[in-house]
Amino acid sequence: MSKIRVDNLSKVYVTGKNIETPALSGITLEIEPREFLAIAGTSGSGKTTLLNLIGSLDAPTAGTIHFGHTEVTGMSKNELAEFRKDHIGFVFQAYNLINTLTALENVEYIMLLQGVAPAERRRRAADLLTRVGLEKYLDHFPNQMSGGQQQRVAVARAIVSEPSVILADEPTANLDSKTSEQLLDLMLELNREKGTTFVFSTHDPMVIGKVARVVNLKDGRIAP
Amino acid sequence: MNTFAKIALRNILRNKRRSLITISAVGIGLGALIFIWSFVEGAHRQMITNYTSYITSPVQVQPAGYQTNPKLERALDNSAALDARIRQNPTVRATSPRIRAEGLIASSEASVGTVILGVHPSREILVSTLNKRIAKGTFLQDGDDQQIIIGKDMATNLNVGLEDKVVFMSQAADGSIASGAYYVKGIVDSGVTEIDKGLAIITFTAADELFVMDGRPSQIAVQLHAVEESTQTAAGLRTALNDPELEVLAWNTVSPILQQWLDYDNTFIWIIVVIVMIVVAIGIMNTVLMGVLERTREFGILLALGTKEGQIIAMVGWESVFLGLIGTAAGLFLGLTSSLYFQETGVDLTIFTDALNAFYMEPVIRPCLNFKYTFLSGVMVLATSVIVSIYPAWTAAKLVPVKAIRSI
Ligand SMILES: Nc1ncnc2c1ncn2[C@@H]1O[C@H](COP(=O)(O)OP(=O)(O)OP(=O)(O)O)[C@@H](O)[C@H]1O
Numbered sequence: 001m002s003k004i005r006v007d008n009l010s011k012v013y014v015t016g017k018n019i020e021t022p023a024l025s026g027i028t029l030e031i032e033p034r035e036f037l038a039i040a041g042t043s044g045s046g047k048t049t050l051l052n053l054i055g056s057l058d059a060p061t062a063g064t065i066h067f068g069h070t071e072v073t074g075m076s077k078n079e080l081a082e083f084r085k086d087h088i089g090f091v092f093q094a095y096n097l098i099n100t101l102t103a104l105e106n107v108e109y110i111m112l113l114q115g116v117a118p119a120e121r122r123r124r125a126a127d128l129l130t131r132v133g134l135e136k137y138l139d140h141f142p143n144q145m146s147g148g149q150q151q152r153v154a155v156a157r158a159i160v161s162e163p164s165v166i167l168a169d170e171p172t173a174n175l176d177s178k179t180s181e182q183l184l185d186l187m188l189e190l191n192r193e194k195g196t197t198f199v200f201s202t203h204d205p206m207v208i209g210k211v212a213r214v215v216n217l218k219d220g221r222i223a224p
Numbered sequence: 225m226n227t228f229a230k231i232a233l234r235n236i237l238r239n240k241r242r243s244l245i246t247i248s249a250v251g252i253g254l255g256a257l258i259f260i261w262s263f264v265e266g267a268h269r270q271m272i273t274n275y276t277s278y279i280t281s282p283v284q285v286q287p288a289g290y291q292t293n294p295k296l297e298r299a300l301d302n303s304a305a306l307d308a309r310i311r312q313n314p315t316v317r318a319t320s321p322r323i324r325a326e327g328l329i330a331s332s333e334a335s336v337g338t339v340i341l342g343v344h345p346s347r348e349i350l351v352s353t354l355n356k357r358i359a360k361g362t363f364l365q366d367g368d369d370q371q372i373i374i375g376k377d378m379a380t381n382l383n384v385g386l387e388d389k390v391v392f393m394s395q396a397a398d399g400s401i402a403s404g405a406y407y408v409k410g411i412v413d414s415g416v417t418e419i420d421k422g423l424a425i426i427t428f429t430a431a432d433e434l435f436v437m438d439g440r441p442s443q444i445a446v447q448l449h450a451v452e453e454s455t456q457t458a459a460g461l462r463t464a465l466n467d468p469e470l471e472v473l474a475w476n477t478v479s480p481i482l483q484q485w486l487d488y489d490n491t492f493i494w495i496i497v498v499i500v501m502i503v504v505a506i507g508i509m510n511t512v513l514m515g516v517l518e519r520t521r522e523f524g525i526l527l528a529l530g531t532k533e534g535q536i537i538a539m540v541g542w543e544s545v546f547l548g549l550i551g552t553a554a555g556l557f558l559g560l561t562s563s564l565y566f567q568e569t570g571v572d573l574t575i576f577t578d579a580l581n582a583f584y585m586e587p588v589i590r591p592c593l594n595f596k597y598t599f600l601s602g603v604m605v606l607a608t609s610v611i612v613s614i615y616p617a618w619t620a621a622k623l624v625p626v627k628a629i630r631s632i
């Protein structure tokens with residue numbers, strides 16, 4: 001597990017006829033291993049942009065990101081795919097799962113890319129789905145599960161390959177408050193149990209109240 | 225099963241109707257292609273069989289140079305020994321020595337130019353089927369040395385009927401005048417203009433006497449068990465006989481025009497092949513591309529999870545391969561069953577009889593399934609379906625994860 005260092009990170013989106021939208025400016029941030037960190041901010045403040053950059057799904061306009069001693073910014077597309085597979089877990093807002101795979105197969109997928117043996121894969125995926133309370137849904141396809149159940153599968157999928165960090169962009173946005181709270185408690189438990197770093201964005205006060213550290217974004221900058 | 229193949233297969237099943245339409249397009253295209261190829265192959269075989277069962281036989285053995293300059297004094301010595309050696313070849317079914325000449329045939333009212341054949345009737349009917357094309361009267365029999373068979377157009381032009389007398393005039397092999405009178409015994413209606421208008425047949429004995437040939441035939445017509453083996457048999461006989469004084473010719477050397485016509489016909493089929501391939505290509509490309517575009521977000525997630533470009537390409541490629549394979553299987557089934565069914569029953573084109581006759585075809589055409597072309601069609605369709613997947617696969621692999629995930 002290694003520290004994540006974000007240095008002077010900026011992102012400017014260029015759309016249409018050279019219209020520039022500065023989304024992030026000069027973000028500097030250190031995320032310690034095992035941290036449970038929320039990024040808060042109003043709509044348009046740059047939360048998604050920051051998570052995407054940390055997750056190497058997009059390239060910054062300026063600045064660097066280090067995972068331990070490894071600089072992620074500047075890797076090739078295939079190197080990044082490799083890096084994500086081994087070090088980062090993702091949970092998106094909704095529609096996270098591969099529709100043609102069952103819950104079990106979705107959770108197995110990253111281990112498959114990593115070359116984990118089939119029996120081992122199945123055992124770990126089934127264990128984790130049981131852990132998140134979905135032991136009866138192993139063979140269900142995403143469209144046979146509720147939104148909350150799908151998000152739990154997504155969390156299980158993110159954590160199963162034991163990445164150093166899990167990035168979640170408004171994972172509770174599409175869930176009712178009770179389900180949101182359950183999902184958050186689950187993530188907190190996994191954070192404590194497995195020591196996985198969690199970084200997620202939210203503007204849900206309930207979520208913010210449960211988190212040890214909150215980074216506030218305002219107009220693409222870290223607010224004091 | 226490989227997970228990428230599994231995902232591909234489930235994607236095909238996910239949109240059953242679209243997949244089914246694509247598979248049908250591929251299947252019907254391939255099935256039609258195989259059937260057309262069998263049909264044309266059958267028609268061609270029939271044309272060759274019919275063509276080679278009238279005057280030009282599958283193989284002819286004649287004196288060297290006869291084909292370019294068929295002079296009467298060019299004739300075969302020791303023809304009985306030669307004939308025996310030709311018959312030793314196992315693909316040879318029957319042989320018939322013929323005297324062939326050109327001259328003028330006249331009735332009391334008119335005269336026309338003609339080719340005249342002198343044949344042994346009992347042997348000729350084993351080589352040629354012209355005896356089955358007698359519209360009026362009967363074919364010659366051995367000993368009918370005063371009788372003649374002529375074509376129906378010639379009969380009209382000369383204004384003669386059965387039993388009427390015609391006179392044939394030409395020059396004999398020794399340079400003397402050859403002239404003989406014969407009675408019409410039969411009138412041929414083959415549907416082939418050059419035969420119906422310009423061919424007369426008398427017995428070998430009559431021709432031998434008329435042209436002073438000393439029993440020497442102009443050529444030996446060779447009929448085979450399988451007409452497809454004409455070229456190989458001609459080559460085999462050429463080697464076996466090993467005589468520079470002889471020429472051994474297969475029908476397609478004697479009649480390059482028919483061969484050209486068949487080749488032209490085959491070119492036409494290739495145009496159909498290209499059209500079918502385009503239909504297959506568009507069908508599969510459409511299905512796979514639509515599938516990719518409506519799954520943009522899913523590909524984004526696959527990429528975010530660490531799936532590599534090559535693996536995405538494999539996933540999309542498998543989809544095309546499966547669609548192509550199922551379509552090819554359906555096409556083979558359709559093509560084979562339709563070809564085999566009509567191979568038994570024949571395709572009845574009686575309404576086009578006159579036109580068909582002129583091309584040596586019969587009103588009922590029996591398709592002939594050709595393994596080579598069937599295999600080739602299947603491979604081409606399968607290859608096409610894989611090749612067209614490159615573009616959609618590339619589109620999916622080149623997606624940028626963030627943008628893909630954003631588009632719901
Ligand atoms: N692909 C893009 N092209 C152009 N501008 C973009 C793009 N994505 C985001 N932006 C802009 O960048 C800024 C930050 O957007 P971002 O999506 O990071 O905000 P957010 O904090 O996640 O908002 P929300 O809470 O609504 O999800 C916004 O002004 C937005 O309009």
Ligand SMILES: [Mg+2]
Nearest residue numbers: 047048049169
């Ligand atoms: Mg956002």
